[in-house]
Amino acid sequence: MQSANLLVRKLQLMAPLDAADIAAVEALPMRLKEMKARTPIANEGNHPRECCTVVRGMVVRSKVAESGKRQILSFHIPGDVPDLESLFLAELDHDLSTLSTAILAFVSHQDLLDVIRSRPMVAQALWKCTLIDAAILREWIINLALRPAVARMAHLIAELHYRMAAVGLSSENQFDFPLSQARLGEALGISTVHVNRVLQELRGADVVDIRSNRVTITDLSTLNKMAGFNSVYLHDPRVQPVMVPDPS
């Protein structure tokens, strides 16, 4: 099954899995589900009984504050398991929804827990997935708090490019990224109007062209420089180290 393969390949990067480990993951009963764009998968306060792997498309984690404003916390691409935490945190503390039309593979907590119990290395690999997820959240914080709007945008694009490339979905510096400017603003903590101006600036500087559903990076090294991008936090051996020197 293709969805299991995607997961196996990712988990193999995380920990040394033997044949039995791999067999156990491949044997996991997965319920494939195709979902429309912008459809909720689970919401804050839910008590999910299963986890989902992204097979195709993208998924967003978000949370709404008491003011009613929404903030996107992370984007998830094929191979990710965006709600893996729900295995041990009974109550979901954020919303999860599709961005594009997507195919998700659902696995019950019960089945997953069985594998975790019988295959410690698989458990470790999954654990490591959640740790990398947290590392990306930390960088997200840096992005929101420390960088001006243009750099913020550049960083988001750079991160997604490398993550997408790692699973073969960004070739020739192009990848699908189907979201409106309003949602880009929700991810970066800037207003829709300002997103528009930032995009124009990046387009005008011939660095990156972000349209409604596709990103084209014209000048990756300038993009990295503008973003101050440093790939360490991705903890992914498939990503070539990128390290922009300090301007000092």
Next chain:
Amino acid sequence: MQSANLLVRKLQLMAPLDAADIAAVEALPMRLKEMKARTPIANEGNHPRECCTVVRGMVVRSKVAESGKRQILSFHIPGDVPDLESLFLAELDHDLSTLSTAILAFVSHQDLLDVIRSRPMVAQALWKCTLIDAAILREWIINLALRPAVARMAHLIAELHYRMAAVGLSSENQFDFPLSQARLGEALGISTVHVNRVLQELRGADVVDIRSNRVTITDLSTLNKMAGFNSVYLHDPRVQPVMVPDPS
């Protein structure tokens, strides 16, 4: 040993541990170390070979951006293991340092991995610790991105109060919080000057008094309201549910 007890008590909340599990944790060789305030424990780029539990005092995670500005990512209180991720993420992607004078208990990765291998429930409990850590990071993002400065400050104080209270370190709505206004600014993403004005506002409104090393909450319910505080993300059974209704 007191340091092991602190950890055991926390892990017991995370997963049902039996006597053998507890014995294994208590048997972990721990190297106690007293450290001065504002001393680095480990830095970005390091490859730690041990983890540390906070026994007394506080620890901060931070990261400096290419601009040279620093952002505090999280505060860690007694019972926390702020670098647990280093077990599986070889290269540290942030800095870790003491805030106050602190006592830390160091455990080697090797010993920890042995326990994880032999005691699956302990592994699960530790895993859950890292998941809650990530949940707190998510709320930190909301705080930085969505709330104005005063609410941001209020939220930070409310969160710390509940976490400290859970380990018996916030009584009578007072707790130690030894950091300068400059560092508060680094945590909240606002300038030192503005931190000062925010503190005066909160003090003037008789909500909370934050001085150089101690926080006194005068009016907890107003504080929660200003913060839009909702305790779900802490995933801690010791914390009474707090839920501020939307102003809508």
Next chain:
DNA sequence: CGTCGGGTTGAGGGTGATCAAAGTTTGTGG
């Protein structure tokens, strides 16, 4: 052909940054 979501543009305003300087507390060595 009208509507609707999304993109684009302009004008004005606010939150919080930056700069600068005066107090105040803390700490350290004499």
Next chain:
DNA sequence: CCACAAACTTTGATCACCCTCAACCCGACG
């Protein structure tokens, strides 16, 4: 225990980035 330095707090003034509001445009789709 005092003297002095260093770090931290406080206050005022100015300014920038980005927000909000408002209008208009465009293409998709019924």
